Amino acid sequence: MSTPNTPSGARPEGRAPRPHRRPKKDPARMLAFTALRAVDERDAYANLILPSLLRKAEKNEGFERRDAAFATELVYGTLRMRGSYDAIIAACIDRPLSKVDPNVLDVLSLGAHQLLGTRIPAHAAVSATVELARVVLGDGRAKFVNAVMRRISAQDLDAWLEQVAPPYEQDAEDHLAVMHSHPRWVVAALWDSLGVWQPEHCGRAAVSELLAADNDRPAVTLVARPGRSTAQELRDSLPAEDTAPGRWSPYAVRLVEGGEPGQVGAVRENRAGVQDEGSQLVAAALAAAPLDGRDGRWLDACAGPGGKAALLAALASERGAVLVASESQPHRAALVARTLDGNPGPYAVITADGLRPAWRPGSFDRVLVDVPCSGLGALRRRPESRWRRRPEDVAAFNPLQRGLLLSAIEAARPGGVVGYATCSPHLAETRTVVNDVLRKRDDLEWIDARPLLPGVPDLGQGPDVQLWPHLHGTDAMYLALLRKKS
Numbered sequence: 058m059s060t061p062n063t064p065s066g067a068r069p070e071g072r073a074p075r076p077h078r079r080p081k082k083d084p085a086r087m088l089a090f091t092a093l094r095a096v097d098e099r100d101a102y103a104n105l106i107l108p109s110l111l112r113k114a115e116k117n118e119g120f121e122r123r124d125a126a127f128a129t130e131l132v133y134g135t136l137r138m139r140g141s142y143d144a145i146i147a148a149c150i151d152r153p154l155s156k157v158d159p160n161v162l163d164v165l166s167l168g169a170h171q172l173l174g175t176r177i178p179a180h181a182a183v184s185a186t187v188e189l190a191r192v193v194l195g196d197g198r199a200k201f202v203n204a205v206m207r208r209i210s211a212q213d214l215d216a217w218l219e220q221v222a223p224p225y226e227q228d229a230e231d232h233l234a235v236m237h238s239h240p241r242w243v244v245a246a247l248w249d250s251l252g253v254w255q256p257e258h259c260g261r262a263a264v265s266e267l268l269a270a271d272n273d274r275p276a277v278t279l280v281a282r283p284g285r286s287t288a289q290e291l292r293d294s295l296p297a298e299d300t301a302p303g304r305w306s307p308y309a310v311r312l313v314e315g316g317e318p319g320q321v322g323a324v325r326e327n328r329a330g331v332q333d334e335g336s337q338l339v340a341a342a343l344a345a346a347p348l349d350g351r352d353g354r355w356l357d358a359c360a361g362p363g364g365k366a367a368l369l370a371a372l373a374s375e376r377g378a379v380l381v382a383s384e385s386q387p388h389r390a391a392l393v394a395r396t397l398d399g400n401p402g403p404y405a406v407i408t409a410d411g412l413r414p415a416w417r418p419g420s421f422d423r424v425l426v427d428v429p430c431s432g433l434g435a436l437r438r439r440p441e442s443r444w445r446r447r448p449e450d451v452a453a454f455n456p457l458q459r460g461l462l463l464s465a466i467e468a469a470r471p472g473g474v475v476g477y478a479t480c481s482p483h484l485a486e487t488r489t490v491v492n493d494v495l496r497k498r499d500d501l502e503w504i505d506a507r508p509l510l511p512g513v514p515d516l517g518q519g520p521d522v523q524l525w526p527h528l529h530g531t532d533a534m535y536l537a538l539l540r541k542k543s
């Protein structure tokens with residue numbers, strides 16, 4: 058609070074002027090603010106900018122693991138919950154959010170997350186946010202931040218959401234969008250898809266669970282590349298309490314709080330990697346699809362950065378087959394080469410446009426085409442992407458998705474198998490693409506993928522499969538398997 062001056066400008070007797078105190082710099086909060094600004098201003102990706110800021114802070118500011126974990130939680134949590142926090146901040150100020158300086162809004166969002174999404178005591182969250190505001194915004198705007206933070210601290214998250222979300226009965230999608238911090242169009246798209254795949258479990262409770270799962274931090278999952286390491290080896294290389302077995306994939310190990318992939322020798326040696334179980338299931342299902350005749354040439358037509366290719370290459374090696382991993386972006390092809398390095402059997406990494414194939418038609422026995430997509434199935438991992446994506450992006454991907462699937466079909470021999478995968482449950486990117494292609498061709502048989510994901514429940518009516526974060530604990534991967542008739 059500033060001390061009011063007397064009319065003459067002299068301070069009232071007996072009250073010494075408060076000495077100006079330099080604001081205290083808090084490195085973790087400063088770093089979180091810098092990361093948020095980069096995401097907002099330069100469209101940076103949090104999962105890329107944050108590790109580089111943390112590396113610098115470790116080197117120059119002596120950041121420890123605890124500081125890094127705190128800064129990461131601040132950035133990821135704030136970005137994920139931004140929709141809910143914006144609605145709450147809007148209720149605490151008397152002008153539209155669009156009129157608030159984005160720097161101020163980022164400080165307020167970080168503060169709202171500390172107040173409403175962490176266990177930091179309210180007084181500490183308010184004072185740390187005001188200190189941050191003094192450093193990055195100056196004393197004048199810090200007073201505004203102080204006032205808003207005090208209003209936010211008046212109630213907890215549930216009470217705020219109850220107050221600011223429109224009633225469910227009035228507008229169900231808007232209600233869920235505010236409650237679970239998703240754009241409304243994403244709520245609508247996920248709900249539509251859930252309704253098709255899980256008609257019995259697609260009511261308010263189920264869709265709320267799905268949206269809430271998008272806001273959970275996903276556990277880090279490792280893949281033991283077959284023939285190169287085993288799940289048991291991975292578990293043995295960490296303290297028992299740091300790991301849990303995979304739920305569905307025989308190659309998976311889940312890291313629980315505290316487990317670090319870098320501590321695992323097999324990961325450092327590329328014999329294992331970090332990979333969501335959904336992706337492991339997709340690669341394993343393609344490899345397990347029944348096939349008559351030759352089974353020696355496999356293609357991953359959209360391989361970058363190489364997670365599924367590495368599992369496929371390891372499985373191919375065990376069977377004496379060769380994997381060609383193809384990717385259109387040279388820098389991503391380089392990542393594929395790095396991921397596949399040391400694979401025991403033969404493989405090739407090439408840079409090629411899947412729409413203009415570098416191979417003769419009918420060359421391959423198994424083909425995976427894991428197409429570029431909206432990524433709505435991996436919102437847990439990329440906290441800013443839900444705010445960046447637009448509904449029109451989905452339509453924009455469609456011609457490429459269809460083209461890549463048709464090309465993959467051309468690449469397969471008669472009798473060969475094609476797996477069409479997306480990391481999105483949006484119907485326009487999944488079943489609609491496959492149905493469109495099936496309508497145009499009579500040389501394809503739609504294989505039931507469900508038995509190829511043994512033990513995995515709630516996969517729908519088939520023949521394709523859709524995984525869900527709230528049901529399977531995986532990204533929302535989609536897989537359709539097609540066999541080219543002989």
Ligand SMILES: C[S@@+](CC[C@H](N)C(=O)[O-])C[C@H]1O[C@@H](n2cnc3c(N)ncnc32)[C@H](O)[C@@H]1O
Pocket residue numbers: 336358359360361362363364365366383384385386389409410411412427428429430480
């Ligand atoms: C969803 S990602 C694949 C992820 C990968 N399968 C994995 O598990 O690591 C899609 C990839 O397709 C690539 N891509 C986009 N257009 C392509 C094209 N026309 N031909 C080949 N690859 C393409 C993108 O660069 C991206 O690396």
